[in-house]
Amino acid sequence: MTKTLTAGLDRLPGVDQVGLEARAAALSTRSIKTTSKQWAIDLAISMVDLTTLEGADTPGKVRALATKALRPDPTDPTCPSAAAVCVYPDMVPFVREVVGDRLHVASVATAFPSGRAPLDIKLADVAAAVAAGADEVDMVIDRGAFLAGDLATVHEQIVAVKQACGSAHLKVILETGELQTYDNVRRASWLAMDAGADFIKTSTGKVQPAATLPVTLLMLEAVRDYRIATGRQVGVKPAGGIRTSKDAIKYLVVVNEVAGEDWLDPDWFRFGASSLLNDLLLQRQKMLTGRYSGPDYVTLD
Amino acid sequence: MPKFEYAPAPESRSIVDLAASYGLFIDGEFTDGGGTAFKTVNPATEEVLAEVAEADQADVDRAVRAARKAYQRVWGPMPGRERAKYLFRIARILAERSREFAVLETLDNGKPIKESRDVDVPLVSQWFFYHAGWADKLEHAGLGPNPQPLGVGAQIIPWNFPLLMLAWKVAPALAAGNTVVLKPAETTPLTALLFADVCRQAELPAGVVNIVTGAGETGRHLVSHPDVDKVAFTGSTPVGREIARTIAGTDKRLTLELGGKAANIVFEDAPMDQAIEGIVRGIFFNQGHVCCAGSRLLVQESVAEEVLDRLKARMATLRLGDPLDKNTDVGAINSAEQLGRIRDLAATGDDEGAARWSAPCELPERGYWYAPTIFTGVTQAHRIAREEIFGPVLSVLTFRTPAEAIEKANNTPYGLSAGVWTEKGSRILAMADKLRAGVVWANTFNQFDPASPFGGYKESGYGREGGRHGLASYLEGTR
Numbered sequence: 001m002t003k004t005l006t007a008g009l010d011r012l013p014g015v016d017q018v019g020l021e022a023r024a025a026a027l028s029t030r031s032i033k034t035t036s037k038q039w040a041i042d043l044a045i046s047m048v049d050l051t052t053l054e055g056a057d058t059p060g061k062v063r064a065l066a067t068k069a070l071r072p073d074p075t076d077p078t079c080p081s082a083a084a085v086c087v088y089p090d091m092v093p094f095v096r097e098v099v100g101d102r103l104h105v106a107s108v109a110t111a112f113p114s115g116r117a118p119l120d121i122k123l124a125d126v127a128a129a130v131a132a133g134a135d136e137v138d139m140v141i142d143r144g145a146f147l148a149g150d151l152a153t154v155h156e157q158i159v160a161v162k163q164a165c166g167s168a169h170l171k172v173i174l175e176t177g178e179l180q181t182y183d184n185v186r187r188a189s190w191l192a193m194d195a196g197a198d199f200i201k202t203s204t205g206k207v208q209p210a211a212t213l214p215v216t217l218l219m220l221e222a223v224r225d226y227r228i229a230t231g232r233q234v235g236v237k238p239a240g241g242i243r244t245s246k247d248a249i250k251y252l253v254v255v256n257e258v259a260g261e262d263w264l265d266p267d268w269f270r271f272g273a274s275s276l277l278n279d280l281l282l283q284r285q286k287m288l289t290g291r292y293s294g295p296d297y298v299t300l301d
Numbered sequence: 302m303p304k305f306e307y308a309p310a311p312e313s314r315s316i317v318d319l320a321a322s323y324g325l326f327i328d329g330e331f332t333d334g335g336g337t338a339f340k341t342v343n344p345a346t347e348e349v350l351a352e353v354a355e356a357d358q359a360d361v362d363r364a365v366r367a368a369r370k371a372y373q374r375v376w377g378p379m380p381g382r383e384r385a386k387y388l389f390r391i392a393r394i395l396a397e398r399s400r401e402f403a404v405l406e407t408l409d410n411g412k413p414i415k416e417s418r419d420v421d422v423p424l425v426s427q428w429f430f431y432h433a434g435w436a437d438k439l440e441h442a443g444l445g446p447n448p449q450p451l452g453v454g455a456q457i458i459p460w461n462f463p464l465l466m467l468a469w470k471v472a473p474a475l476a477a478g479n480t481v482v483l484k485p486a487e488t489t490p491l492t493a494l495l496f497a498d499v500c501r502q503a504e505l506p507a508g509v510v511n512i513v514t515g516a517g518e519t520g521r522h523l524v525s526h527p528d529v530d531k532v533a534f535t536g537s538t539p540v541g542r543e544i545a546r547t548i549a550g551t552d553k554r555l556t557l558e559l560g561g562k563a564a565n566i567v568f569e570d571a572p573m574d575q576a577i578e579g580i581v582r583g584i585f586f587n588q589g590h591v592c593c594a595g596s597r598l599l600v601q602e603s604v605a606e607e608v609l610d611r612l613k614a615r616m617a618t619l620r621l622g623d624p625l626d627k628n629t630d631v632g633a634i635n636s637a638e639q640l641g642r643i644r645d646l647a648a649t650g651d652d653e654g655a656a657r658w659s660a661p662c663e664l665p666e667r668g669y670w671y672a673p674t675i676f677t678g679v680t681q682a683h684r685i686a687r688e689e690i691f692g693p694v695l696s697v698l699t700f701r702t703p704a705e706a707i708e709k710a711n712n713t714p715y716g717l718s719a720g721v722w723t724e725k726g727s728r729i730l731a732m733a734d735k736l737r738a739g740v741v742w743a744n745t746f747n748q749f750d751p752a753s754p755f756g757g758y759k760e761s762g763y764g765r766e767g768g769r770h771g772l773a774s775y776l777e778g779t780r
Binding site for chain 2: 015016019031036252253256264
């Protein structure tokens with residue numbers, strides 16, 4: 001990383017916490033009803049990175065999840081597929097086996113979730129994920145280095161991981177819950193984009209708070225401004241803590257009004273989530289039939 | 302066509318029970334008026350909402366006498382702790398009926414339901430709660446051991462925040478032990494008349510609050526009535542001057558809250574995205590019908606281009622249209638007359654060589670509408686930099702140094718409010734110290750709180766409303 005980048009990061013405008021949170025709160029009062037709600041729910045389903053990141057994951061568990069991602073609502077063929085299935089590297093082959101080329105397969109890597117491993121081990125982790133068939137890699141940044149002010153290390157590692165990804169898309173997890181301040185989140189967003197991130201992602205889901213509306217709004221401002229500055233579009237993925245359709249729609253409103261409609265596409269915006277999908281399906285059924293069903297009418301995988 | 306089209310999400314107007322005609326509220330009763338009844342319309346559709354009585358001189362006299370009687374017999378002698386009960390009750394009823402008030406305010410005024418629901422009506426209730434708390438603590442207001450009410454207050458309020466301005470006037474007056482005769486603006490009388498119903502629901506003694514509707518003539522009768530002890534006016538500077546002349550030489554007390562031409566000052570180190578929001582909130586909130594609107598944007602020249610690009614992009618996302626739709630950001634201009642004034646003054650901006658840019662939004666065919674607009678290349682010499690437009694029109698000026706920003710910000714006959722946007726705390730304090738404006742907002746704009754005094758310098762008026770200082774406008778010290 002060059003000195004100019006550090007200087008550039010220092011010149012980013014500050015974030016006023018009160019104002020940012022007020023803007024997020026104001027946008028979340030948008031009332032999305034009827035046809036627009038239907039459209040938003042289908043879009044949200046198509047943006048889900050259906051995720052399982054447990055020590056107890058097994059081939060059987062991830063196969064079931066992959067099947068669900070392909071056909072989230074087995075009773076309704078018009079229901080869109082999820083965007084991707086997101087698992088640990090050793091589970092990638094079992095997902096690929098089920099989804100073939102029909103869905104993206106995302107793998108966390110780089111000693112997820114803490115990222116506390118030597119670089120060569122992180123890179124081997126990435127290489128293993130890609131070799132196993134992942135076409136998207138969700139890496140974590142070295143938050144320790146970031147908080148210690150060693151931005152160069154953070155930058156170099158992202159560059160190295162990007163290289164190890166080859167043609168696989170790189171999502172860079174900032175772990176905003178550990179960066180704590182909005183100024184840090186903005187700086188880390190630009191750092192990651194400059195280092196080659198295809199997506200910037202809020203959280204691992206292992207740290208609280210995970211995704212929040214204001215932090216996602218801030219990252220959407222960052223990708224918007226980065227495209228204005230460089231011409232390159234970067235995606236955003238909030239992950240962790242988004243559980244209801246109502247929440248998902250608030251995020252889509254923020255995408256629409258902050259970054260713009262170019263980002264209203266699974267190529268540019270994703271939800272990292274597990275339980276969200278079922279709530280979206282329940283709401284979708286409600287919109288189509290006019291009746292609320294119950295948890296037994298969506299599949300548990 | 303946009304990808305994400307928001308389907309209409311209108312708030313239901315069935316919660317409001319509109320009568321075909323409304324009388325005056327005098328001495329606890331609705332009565333006919335002696336003047337010529339007038340119609341109030343929904344500015345978004347030009348639909349007539351109701352017919353409203355006009356109070357003539359005799360009606361005003363009846364109202365003042367009712368207020369005097371209530372002051373002498375009931376409200377003045379009543380212990381503060383008892384008055385507080387009524388005010389708390391009013392505050393609670395307002396909160397309980399908030400949806401009804403919000404819909405009615407939006408119908409009569411044209412402001413978006415989002416604002417009447419989330420800003421106006423909640424603040425109204427807060428204003429009564431806050432002042433209810435003062436009613437039994439007046440000896441701690443710093444005005445001496447036993448401050449006394451003034452008597453009968455004549456209160457004249459504008460059409461931009463009809464119910465909120467009522468609360469700003471009525472709550473402190475009543476808390477301090479005064480009784481009032483209030484005249485709402487002729488284009489927005491309906492929420493005041495619904496407030497009369499709240500007074501009855503709260504069993505407020507008859508004559509404590511009287512509401513007389515009408516236009517300028519009714520206002521003149523009220524201001525010049527010999528038995529009025531205090532006049533409180535919010536509105537335009539020309540009318541404020543006329544009122545001051547009328548009561549000159551009498552012992553009536555006067556507070557005036559008049560026009561403004563506030564500078565919203567953006568430094569190069571501002572939190573940029575939030576500053577853009579603050580500019581938008583500063584001038585497009587309530588269609589710019591805000592006396593403290595940030596109608597002059599002073600932006601540091603080094604970031605002017607960037608700020609304007611971002612501002613235009615943000616303005617393009619503003620949703621203008623049906624005020625009752627929950628997703629509407631910008632509603633209707635309150636009246637044909639006001640729309641004419643905005644058009645005329647904006648036209649001088651074109652004539653004097655400023656560059657106009659308007660948000661690309663479609664204006665409805667019926668009703669009174671004006672697209673959010675900015676003028677760039679404006680200097681201190683342009684009329685649009687000096688005169689209050691009172692509409693969604695922003696004049697953009699640049700500055701080079703903090704000293705120049707102060708000089709330009711203060712170089713106006715007005716002095717109601719100002720805004721400063723910078724990440725540097727010391728600069729905020731230095732600017733606030735030198736800005737000649739009653740309210741200075743730092744990294745925010747158009748924020749209101751009942752505990753905070755509000756009022757102007759110079760031609761923006763005198764006296765303060767809100768907080769302990771506002772209370773003093775309704776009390777006689779005994780020191």
